[in-house]
Amino acid sequence: MQNERLRALMASGGWTHASLASATGVDPKSVERWVNLGRTPRRATALLAAETLGEDVHALWPALRQARAARAVSPELVALYDQRADLPVSVFVDLLTTARERIDVLVYAAVFLHEAYPRLNDLLRERAADGCTVRIAIGDADSENVRQRGQEERFGHGIESRCRLALMHYRPLADVPGIELRTHGTTLYNSLYRADGEVLVNAHVWGVNAYGAPVWHLRRHEAGGMFDTYADSFNAVWETARPVKE
Known part of the structure; x- marks a missing residue:
């Protein structure tokens, strides 16, 4: 942009x-x-x-x-933002670009990434080609939890449509070595965008679209910290998710 x-x-x-x-x-x-x-x-x-x-x-x-410096309440808290809309997409892109070992993305749709950065799939292919493990978990449009989320946000069937759009965006990656794509039907408490030892956590607030909810940037400091809590959360969801076939 x-x-x-x-x-x-x-x-x-x-x-x-x-x-x-x-x-x-x-x-x-x-x-x-x-x-x-x-x-x-x-x-x-x-x-x-x-x-x-x-x-x-x-x-x-x-x-x-808009950016607010994080208070020194945790050695893992790099920055705190009032809402996701405050972050330029370049923040997400820059983070994923730094990944050398692992990229994990857990969302319902987050189509704003593809809309604002059409090279996202190319970036993920490049990271995978360099040996980075990439895991993408998007919402199952037929999940009751996804439908419930749309009702809570007064978004109607919009969230289900956006999940299907996200699947359309990511599906070309389903057969790329090093990249795995799955759909999940869990209650999504946070969207996660992880690159190695850093993660952007987009909290979800009842009745508020994700773009209006806070984001915190974490960097792993030691075992058992906040970063590991969210990394473990991703892994738990991943185990319940279903692989997407080409």
């Missing part, structure tokens, strides 16, 4: 990737990713870039207004 505001501002001021990179002390490829992939720089770098361009930092990177 391109940052068109940043692109236009740079063009009007005669800034190139290289010149803005020089002014902010980063690599030109970093600036290129800000523009072409919609990546959000670190807060200090973003503030310097915005000052250099004469623009409000939140106008260039709205996510910086």
Whole structure:
């Protein structure tokens, strides 16, 4: 997802990737990713870039207004966000890109990933080709729990339709070595997006769509911590899920 505001501002001021990179002390490829992939720089770098361009930092990177630093209540808590809508899709994509050993995704649908990042399947294929184990668990559209979720969110049959759409998106991966796709019918308390020792946990709130519910970013610190709790939860659901055939 391109940052068109940043692109236009740079063009009007005669800034190139290289010149803005020089002014902010980063690599030109970093600036290129800000523009072409919609990546959000670190807060200090973003503030310097915005000052250099004469623009409000939140106008260039709205996510910086919404992100809240995690309080030091757990060594595993990296960041806390008020709602999933506060996170640019690049946060999810960047996390999955870092995976070297394992990717686990547990959702009902989460079609926002494919809609905002059409290369998602290619990314997962690339990770699997590099030796990463990829497990994707999506909601069974015929599950009573999925239907109940739609009623609770006053979403009607929308959630069931989105589960079917998610299956359509992911089905081409069903025969890819290193990738396994399953459907589950469990009550989904949290959506999980794991890459090795990190996970984004999208909590679910009764009557609220997932995009309006909080997200916490965890990084494994020691055995038996919060990260392991969610990793074990994924494994428990995975055991109940049914493999999707090509």
